[in-house]
Amino acid sequence: MTSLDRIDRHMLTILQQNGRISTAELAETVGLSASPCARRLKRLEDEGYIDGYHATINKAKAGITMKFFVEISLSRHQVDSIQEFEHAVMDMEEVINCHIVSGGYDYLLEVVSRDLESYELFTRQLHRLENIKDIHTHLSIRQINDRSVVPVYA
Template sequence: MLKLDARDIKILAVLAREGRISKAELAERVNLTATPCWERLRRLEAAGIIQGYHADIALSRLGPSVTVFVMVELGRHKAEDFQVFERTVADFEEIVACWALGGGFDYLMQVTTRDIDRYQRLIDELLARRISVARYYSYIVTKGVKTGGVPPLAALFEDLSELPVKSG
């Protein structure tokens, strides 16, 4: 287990908000010199805690798009059915996120396409693959109210002195 301290959490919090910050500025913001800050950053990356750096793209400025949240219920609930569904979902670039759920539905997918017609073609293709989809419900996003949030790291941990985190 990798132990994190308050400074590691601060590094993560800064990077979650400002992924393009320079290493020198990051070190200054967390009150470290460059080398120890860089070593902590490499350790967090190597442990898989930092999984990547991404741009927050304003799709509305690029052209038309539609985001749809889809609740999916499978017809069968065997391990193989879940595995087949999850492998199939991974094949579709338009399915930008998918979560397995506990409760009434099995999955929540976030789909982004150019328009509703392309969304429907994606659903038709999923259904044609016979991956045990019993039913699905589509919820079209009409307006983003709060998006791109960063993890509330300080709120998640009461004691920042030593946080055990599984490596790998």
């Protein structure tokens, strides 16, 4: 992989803010002509700096009214038990993020739900998993920041 220069970083920042921007508009914004901009964009995609393009969905309009952060502690930490848990969580559509974390628990899940009843059904799914020792839930009252644009340090 090549290192990123100022123009590459600027392109990545713009694309995070507007993934539907045309190559011509992107080129104009970063001060290039269309052909060199298109080549840079292709290189950034080929080298894996861009994982994909997607739409950001309005959660409320999609029927999601609640968000939870769920701390999970496992009872067993053997490879098979961990893989079984991780595969189960990846199949749960309510789990929009899952992190292995350090500290007092093993995983932190970000979970969305239509309502409390739907969340209860989700927790019943979790309780059916054999390897779970503890579940602690935190209800998000209000989101202060929803930053999807990340700084580009490379």
